[in-house]
Amino acid sequence: MSLGTIAAGSRIKLHFALKFSDEQTVDSTFEREAPTLTIGDGNLLPGFEAYLIGLTTGDHKVFTVPPEEAFGQQNPQNIQEMKRSTFPADMPVAPGLMVSFADAQGAELPGLISEVNGDWVSVDFNHPLAGKTLLFEVQILEVHNAD
Structure with missing residues (x-):
């Protein structure tokens, strides 16, 4: 030891x-x-x-x-508003769903759907x-x- x-x-x-x-x-x-x-x-x-x-x-x-x-602290700038049409039509978009996106370099970037409001979806890219x-x-x- x-x-x-x-x-x-x-x-x-x-x-x-x-x-x-x-x-x-x-x-x-x-x-x-x-x-x-x-x-x-x-x-x-x-x-x-x-x-x-x-x-x-x-x-x-x-x-x-x-x-x-x-x-770190939550950064409000890491919450993005996206059109519902950005997501596949058959995807059940709902708060709490973790979605994988690709950043500009093609690396995986996870985002958590925090809110769905009509045709708009809020995606939180802050670390969980x-x-x-x-x-x-x-x-x-x-x-x-x-x-």
Whole structure:
């Protein structure tokens, strides 16, 4: 067992869970294989990585992460109004439906239909967790310091 302290570049094995403030789980690795990642490799958002710095093997903590350190605030400019005719005629367009679009480079861009009002459909392109305060539970299993 490694007893290193997490710093930039550390390779760590951990369990984590993301939960809403009401304890509803969004994602968790506690019931499956624990991932291994390197601090700074882009697998975790920098806001989440900041909470790991200074932790050591065996630490089990829960942090409250505000939207600014997680997926950001909702941006009203990311809600687009589209004509109903933009969607296939046989598509059941309704609030709550996740629809995949292609951006200018052809990459997939998911959008959530938030409202249907006559011939107009509101599509929210914000990250689904934007604007949410999250609980970030971590259990550090191994730490290998950067050499």
